[in-house]
Amino acid sequence: MTAVYKCPYDNLLILNIATTCEERNFDYPLEIIQFSIVVIDTRTKTIREDVKFNRYVRPIINPMLTDYCKSYTGIAQATVDTAEPFPVVCEQFCEWLQEHDFQETRYAFVALNRQDLWLVAPVPIPSHQAATSSNV
Template sequence: MTSDYRCPFDNLLIVDLEATCDKDNFDYPPEIIQISVRVLNTREKVIREDLSFDKLIRPVINPKLTDYCVELTGIDQESIDKADTFPEVYDQFSAWLKEHDFQEKRFAFVCDTRQDMWRLAQYQFLLNKQPLPTIFRQWVNLGYHYEEDRRKAPVQDTWGPSLIEKMSGFYNIPFDGHAHNAKDDCAFLAKITKYLLDNGKLVTINESLKCISGMRNVPFTVDPEWKGNFESACKVFQAILPLVSTPTKRYFVEDYYGKCLYCFDATCTGLEHKQYPAYVYEQLKEPSDLAITAEITFFLFPPLPC
């Protein structure tokens, strides 16, 4: 155990997002319905139990939650109906960051995978027709640390089907609460982050969003049943979402923060698709509800003047 944490940030903000969903339909437009944030102060080496941000968010496009979503997240319809919409909650979150003096470049988000930032946050801001804020364009992906540690382990064990279950079993840290509820997931992920730091891990930005990536230059055959298969759906979304998530092995905050790590342009908003995947759209048996709902193609090809 080291005397100081190996982390260049004063605070790590562990974040988890939950969104609207439907069983066996991964093309269902995901609107964020819950955001939870826990704070790990890396200088004092503590999880701030006195400081957190937890909000439910009322969806607009599909205001009624599916039975599957209610069961998965534990969030009931009555609570959602009373919640504020995403723009209102995001303003509250921005005010919370300012109130507690969380300065850009001095904190980083921590997520369990790429899904929260690459898919959910990016998509929500596309729905709002707004550029993705700088703070969401780079983060710590805990899944990379878990996979690295697991490969080095003398015994390979599956532990469970979900990443949360796998990390809980592998690191021997119990999970308390309702799985897929952002508040409970976030509290657990904060413990995982502290465990890694306590054991000398370097915890810094290891994933970010780019406008162009080499992996998107390689055409692939779309699974005809992609809407019902999560991995197949992610391949489609990787092609059709304007910004793509890529591992980041070396990250220099002063040089890279707020910039697309492909074009290094701070004005790369993510509203224009610089690798438009026409071949993917051509293979779809039916249009993508996710793309149509966010008018992703509209950003790319606005209607011609009459």
């Protein structure tokens, strides 16, 4: 008999982040320049095309993207020049969570790599945290 795993979450929010970067410089300060979420409905095992979140972010420490960064991420300088800074994007993300009623469901964040978690983990999301602390 094969055991069937049932995910305890209704949705998985797959986090993908692009950052500023410089080739072969591991001390280069990383700043988020793209913040994306794709949602997987665990009950239907499908990607929810109706609730994607994708925002570009204007870097503050190094506002000019390196040639390597533009090539590696595919993000143009003009894209980040017209983007909002991270605090605004973070607030938009909190509003997106509420708009799509994630506070009413059990969900988990899933990162594509450790770097994404390291970048976002220290960021407080106060306007949504209280509403979801018992649901997450």
